[in-house]
Amino acid sequence: MSQKVDVNLLDGVFKKTVKTVEASRKQIFEISENARRESGTMKLDIMEIRNEIGKVIDRVDKLELAYRKAKSRLAQVSRHFHSYTEEDIRVAYEEAHNIQIELTVSREREANLRRRRDELERRLRSLEETIVKAENLMSHIGVVLNYLTGDLSKVGEALETAKHHQMLGLRIIQAQEEERKRVSREIHDGPAQSMANVVLRTEIVERMLKNDRMVEAQMELHELKDMVRFSLSDVRRIIFDLRPMALDDLGLIPTIQKYCQTFEERTNLHINVAVFGKEQHLDSSVKAALFRLIQECLNNTFKHARAIKVQVKVEFQYEQVIIVVKDDGVGFVVSEKSSDGESFGILGMKERTQLLEGTMEIHSQPGQGTRVQFHIPIKR
Known part of the structure; x- marks a missing residue:
């Protein structure tokens, strides 16, 4: 009779433990998904900032060339002061001054964009580390859950050979979990990454179409098609590895x-x-x-x-x-x-x-x- 009570108590402890572990697993999964969504948005922002930096750099190069020409013009006017009217002198000076101001503003904008990009990249690396840690935690919790949620109806009989069966069961579960982790990693590093990239690139294409950048949009769509084709090949390979x-x-x-x-x-x-x-x-x-x-x-x-x-x-x-x-x-x-x-x-x-x-x-x-x-x- 005492053995039955012990088994019931043990079963109750197992059930409470399973509930707690499952709740923790859900919370970790939510943290991982939130981090993944935020990292997707951040990647898009970084891509936009990089494009903007490229445009600003082009603008700075053009302004520097224009400023050199304006300074040369102003120097020429100053050397031959009597050969130009007062209006010519004023125009040359204002042109050089305005270009200098715009050049300064553009350089400051470039520096701000670079700082913003570097900050986003640091945050993105931190988010990716969080995602990896969360996935590892979920993998370990998966082993625990699989072991705890096994058939506990014969706990009394199993206790007689507990050490042997525990080690054998844990080895099998660990092997299964390693296989699941491998498949999960293959899907995450392959098709999942490609699909996330497809989503980001389609958003960029939408913005290009809104801005009437048709040629660039067509090039992006062509690359998207290749990415989807590659992802499909990846998925077929994973399916073949799972069960040919x-x-x-x-x-x-x-x-x-x-x-x-x-x-x-x-x-x-x-x-x-x-x-x-x-x-x-x-x-x-x-x-x-x-x-x-x-x-x-x-x-x-x-x-x-x-x-x-x-x-x-x-x-x-x-x-x-x-x-x-x-x-x-x-x-x-x-x-x-x-x-x-x-x-x-x-x-x-x-x-x-x-x-x-x-x-x-x-x-x-x-x-x-x-x-x-x-x-x-x-x-x-």
Whole structure:
């Protein structure tokens, strides 16, 4: 009976904690969104100020030239005083004086605009730092929320093996959160930035059209079209990385070949794909898992190996699929990598391999590249 009370109390504490954490996450999200909106407005203001500075600089250059000419004219009139009328002398003096005043005002305006631009750029950097910190906080809170909102109905039974399940669950959630963070960062740095830039540029085009600057507006629209086309390509790449639809349509090997070709173009790695045996019928989940293993190997190679060439080998045997990914990179000491707790990439590959009831081997030495081999059984 006492155990039931303890579980209920623990459940109540969890629920209150979840509510508090969710409220904090919403507040951080609002701070991030407000900062993002303000940074968008600030970028537009900076762009306008830069354009204005360019115009003022052109005006200052013209006024300086005009002022030199006016001073030369005034000096000429002064030297040949008797050759000019009183009206000519007055006009020359007033012209030089007026240009000097306008030049002084324009220089002061240029200095003020530059100070305003520098101040806005400092504030923009501060806002961007705030956005990054808020995103990191939301990522950490996401891990906590996912862990707290799990199935708590069997808390009593789970306490018996709490340490093992807690570590395993936390590792999985952390791996998931890292993947979400990676996708979020890709979207933020790619399509989201491009779309924000499109919004800013369309506002500039609207202002150009209002001021009858048709040629400049057409040039801006042409650049906008290229930006949207590039963003669409970025979105398609992210979708492909999340779940290649070609796996179900074309099969495992064509999808791997297409991905390696795209990866090769994006990273300048030279990737050779070799296939042995005839591709066999595999469950959709198994095909996706095998594809993810190769994808993670290539990502690790690109991030850490500093390799030039990568070989991907897929061999279909009657009872198993053998996958080997080998690079000519810097390599590492496998035992030290294991003692460091392993990266999320290696941990994720090991867990995925275990789910497939297969085995994973890593062979590497400093300066001798890395070879990762998977043996995945085929269930018939």
